[in-house]
Amino acid sequence: MTPDFAERDPALRPMLDRVLSAEDRERIEPVLADAGAVAAGELDALAAVADANPPVLRPYSPSGERIDEVDFHPAYRRMCELAFERFGLAAMSHRSGVHGWPTRAPHVAKYAISYLFVQAEFGLACPVSMTDSAARVLRLFDPERYAAEIDALSATDLDRLATGAMFMTERQGGTDIAQTATEATDRGDHWTLRGQKWFASNVTADVVLTLARVPGQGEGTRGLGMFLVPRLRPDGTRNSVRIDRLKEKLGARSMASGEVTLEDAYALPVGRLDRGFLQMAEMLNVSRLSNAMRSSALMRRAVRESVDHTRERAVFGKPLFDQPLMRATLLPMLLTAEASLALVLESAAQLDAADAGEESARELVRILTPMAKHLVCKEARAVTGESMEIRGGNGYIEDWVDPRLLRDAHLGSIWEGSSNVIALDVLRCMRRSGNHRLLADAYRARLKALGAAAAELAAPVAALDRYWAELLAAGDALLAAPEEEQQYAIGEYTDDLARAVMATVLLEQAEFESGDGAKADRGHRGLMVANAWLSLALGARPSALRPALARLPELADGGAVPLAEAQAALVVDSRV
Template sequence: MSTVNYADRDPALRPLLDRVLSADDRVRVEPLLDELGALAGGELDRQAALADANPPQHVPYAPDGARIDEIACHPAHDRVASIAYERFGLAAMSHRPGVLGWPAKVPHTVKYALSYLYVQSEFGMACPLSMTDSAARVLRLFDPERYAAEIAALSSTDPGRRATGAMFMTEKQGGTDVGLTETVATDRGSHWTLTGGKWFASNPGADVILTLARVPGQGEGTRGLGMFLVPRLRPDGTRNSVRIDRLKDKLGSRSIASGEVTLDEAYATPVGRLTDGFRQMAEMLNVSRLSNAMRATALMRRAVRESVDHTRVRQVFGKPLFDQPLMRATLLPMILDTEAALHLVVEAAARLTAADEGDRSAQALVRVLTPLAKYTLCKRARTVTGEAMEIRGGNGYIEDWVNPRLVRDAHLGSIWEGSSNVIALDVLRCMRRQNAHATLAGTYGDRPATRDRWELLRKKGDALLQLPSEVQEMSIGRYAGELTRAVMETLLHDQADHEVRTTGDGRALLVARTYSATLDDPDPAALPRPALDHFAALADGGPVPLARLQEDDRV
């Protein structure tokens, strides 16, 4: 059976990595792109479909009646997990040197680029992967000595030693309002116990669970919350008192388990200072939100590729759909937004690497880039995957094809780790506290191609902050989208400048100019002529002569 290499079919990925990675890292990542791209287009895709069709099952009791609360998984689930955790170390590479041969920790840019290829076939596993990665990060940042063994297990690629992580945050009465958490922590001297219920608990069979609980005497709301580590097994090897009440029957992300969990005086130990619980969870959430944006981008790329391939072979009224003007007008924004999204995710990853190295300006940028990416890209993924389903027609609605799974999974991104409104309000919080819109304009607003847009957005943000608070909240969603698109536009022009200078190819310039043109006027009748003339290069990659672009002032 022939397979498609998803790295080879991506017109933007390798050129982008050429620009953002060091020469040594670019050499190191190339064989991994080739291997994972082939797996994603072949075995991983087949196993992911099996795992989605055969979701995990809850086994509450052993044959003798003992409570065991195990999760039984299809072999396909275990195979897609082994590719992620063991072969490619996607949960390990940010925490120790040596993963995949890197002399130091793998840069976040590499991690997200590889994860982006992986998720194009297997979305669900990215949830426990992200939580495992984030759990190791939080423990490293806030309590590395006490939890050295747990960090080592979470960052292991050895199938006999590796552990998975989970984040139990949501409670039935609280939802997004974590300050309403009712789970109570009790100090037992050598350890604590937690009692309460968690309403959405993905990867409920995890080895290492991080959760919030109310510390008596510490206060109300979020300030009263401490972070605790709840192990699957107590130190004596017995099963901890974490009862899985039932698994969720989910619309998507079916390959991994999510459940409702009761903590019945569960053994727990504090993470760092108990007064820092909410801040620690926010750190975990922020990284998970960037992962959500990456996953949305991967779903868009898969949907676009499926649509391009379908329209090339589907004949309607005597010629392929791909050559029909209305279909090109439909595909073009999908192609542009997908490519722009990849640039934003990689940019945020690069800034996260710098932030982790102590760069204060990068820390400020990551703080706002992450919610912007999560807000805009997850919403756009729902539209792009839905459009791709319609492009395939009736077959797109049939489970024999990947489109239904892409649509189901895309809707989760706008809910997981904060719904769109919650994320937009987080952007507003960044603006109020850190003048984040001015930080963005100061970082990205000096390029000639986008300078005017950034000046307008800076003034618009200043004006927004002068409005009554309820009007600010009503307006922030639209403004957050405008900020995100301006960042992506700037990044596309940065890539265009790089490719024109280093390769002499005009494809990236065509992408950037067409993206700018669609922001200025989304009317399909106003599409730049060169975008239609070189549509195959936009869809599949390939050279675009610079001379052709320079001759046509309609771009």
Template sequence: MNYADRDPALRPLLDRVLSSDDRARVEPLLVELGELAAGELDRQAALADANPPRLVQYAPDGTRIDEIAFHPAHDEAAAIAYERFGLAAMSHRPGVLGWPTKVPHTVKYALSYLYVQSEFGMACPLSMTDSAARILRLFDAERYADEIAALSSTDPALRKTGAMFMTEKQGGTDVGRTETIATDHGTHWTLTGKKWFASNPSADVILTLARVPGQGEGTRGLGMFLVPRLRPDGTRNALRIDRLKDKLGSRSIASGEVTLDDAYATPVGELTRGFRQMAEMLNVSRLSNAMRATALMRRAVRESLDHTRDRQVFGKPLFDQPLMRATLLPMILDTEAALHLVLEAAARLTAADAGDEYACALVRVLAPLAKYTVCKRARTVTGEAMEIRGGNGYIEDWVNPRLVRDAHLGSIWEGSSNVIALDVLRCMRRENAHTALADTYGDRPATRARWQHLRERGDNLLQLPPDEQEMRIGRYADELTRAVMETLLHDQADHETRTTDDGRALLVARTYSALLDDPAALPRPALDHFAALADGGPVPLTELKDAAHA
């Protein structure tokens, strides 16, 4: 088994969006990681999930150490991510995996998508390590050159991991209620406060927000600080891990409650821009959440396809039963559409990092849109896959319970769905983001009418009273996301019909559009070519043309 080989959308999409050189470089990595994800990584992930981390607060002599003991399977999975494939390093320096430049975000997210299909939890500290290096590089590169080098190292003796501590007991969504206090000592600062939900609490490099005296109230009063696990003299910093969270999912990694007790810290960037700097980290993390949700959907769909082919019911495989095909169809389509959206946003992020301001504005809205819709859909797809497997799907011997548990986290981390929808509304109010999306994706014949309608609805929404805007933004954000995904599916269809004789991508795009127009529709061509939709494989273009004229 190889997860890259079992994915009907991944390679054709990379054929279109990558340069020929990058496409050639990534192919052996797809083969290697796809095989690992279906084999050794999957075995280690199951072990790590069944043997979660333990907090060791004291050494035998009574010394407070606050260390976290991980199962060896966790360490094996970490080595594959950080060292073997450099998933946290590749965006920050050339040379990773032999790339002559920094690896494009498109490649990073494609490889991470394969990895997460087996190991979801590790993607959290992996993303935070990647994002911490990004924030330091963007806002304080000279001061933190050593930390950036360590966060982006693939050497097991040198590499460090990062974390982002934001949530406090009284202020999760409302970051402006942060109570942690920063005190200036001239050569450094100290932080005092409690962080209620701190993932990867044993990280080497922690970025957090704290209130700077005299700087103002709310988010304006917050500065960003780097809290190292060790002080410059090598002693343990004044950071206590009070307990680890007993989480529903993501059990392979540690999340805990942390007390900062005059912890040594140094400022990052401009203290008056602490929240804005953290927002940059949040937005990239939100795109990572969407990627992880997409990976869970792909794994769930593949598990369902394999089960329905093996399971005989009333004399024939479940896969051939009409109602089962109608159940699987939207799961397949939404998974494929989500992958297109994630890699599109990743490509725009690469352009933004190269100085493209328009791409930067698009990423600003694409990331929350992707998180809003894809993470919600992952909860449904993984739940449907559990039901498809029946009683076995509810048993921990199978992967389905883990997929369901992990899927629910995507809609919570880095902002719940309502918070994300309000962020989309903020983009619309400040930057007319809906207009930018319509300008970017609304000129294709297949989706032009939908985009014109969404543009007008967005304009009308902004004319409503603020309370009504907020009540309506959730549904509108979801429609924006699905319109972007529909457009991208048609872009892929146009590419493949020009360059190949295969009509599969065209069938996917047409079927997705048909179900957007009427969720109760039963698109006959899709059901007639269901095996090709499920697994890849040719769909003659002539048959689709005949169906279009029928």
């Protein structure tokens, strides 16, 4: 088979055909081809080496001077060249000209290329994301003061590049940012910070954004200001940022995370000090979307590994792929991976619209991002675990990619807020602005337009519209319930909302693929995916989806599906 992650993906290019303009779609095509081939070849080999040879802390020079250097394997350095230079993943949203874009590239394009990259290397995606996010925060809240830093964070050659990080987690605080104890002291032309950060990823970052308590500013999160802590002081000397030790992580082993002590570290304020937490929330939000993208990528890799293995592995005289129980195992994995990609690209498209000034898109992004992180990251843990089991004993052996996919998948649900924290964030959106109503109204309106455009979508549109109505009523009832009941229910409700958005976007994709933009060799595959996913969301079991199970080869490879069979994939109210 073609060793190309883009070529082997049945969903990525068709989805980009729909969500990108014709000009942007043309620009991204050669980059997709390049990234797909590199990820499946050179990058995949480098990632295995870097994972087996994690970074090492070198706190002192031979003469005993404190230096706090981290030594990386050459494979990691080469992966940095690919990520930051060749593909410009941290520069695309901030610098014109990357990959031929006359302006800054859309978020959709950035996440699509990153999605291919992460299928081979997950760990480096964290420094890439934080570098991108740091440039965004500085550009939004203090662009004139930090023009040089923004330029360095968005550089496309390593000699000029400054990588970014956010140091937030403290031993006593963790999720509860209000407990941040790091103290800031005003020194006139700069500030100094004193405190400890318990989990600092990309620990050797050149530009660190962090929160610290500003004297006289109050308690809780209102007392926190945002500060930029450079690796080097203006005079070129090492800043007082001591790396106490590196974390020995379960996954993301190629990238250095550590415990850090700030010993009156040189720092500069970012934006308004009385809005530090709100400014950091912007960085968190885009990082959460990046987490969802990475989890979607891990699922795609896991599904492809499982499909390839089951086609090659014969048991009792028949390939595993052709055996009914295995198909019932593979189908929900494949549908989950595709629906997750659809949600990530939808969220990225809304982020593009929000950045262009659309207030409704800004409100949608506010709830879409935590929804995507909550569901997609949890599903990645299940899909990569299932993929490991499908490969059997070999799947548990480090010679294969499965253990690394599983280890990395567990990180998505933890970083930038664990799942419960994320669900409570969705609850805050609902309480403050009724974002569940905005969500339901927006996607029901899009459903209505679909129902008017394509007769073959009438049945799924009607079923999904009823589901949206139920979710809207359930959300209103949840907000009217006592506080304790709200918290009990918000995790499941968050996932239900996410699945409904996925189903809506997949139906839009089905209409696109069946219309003028359709590829003749795909037939109504998109409609079968949408109907099968909607059936699962409404409670059907995989064993009931017989038409989709029969067409698993076409779903896995992107082949054509007849209309009648695609329509038959909708199974409503079935538990058989």
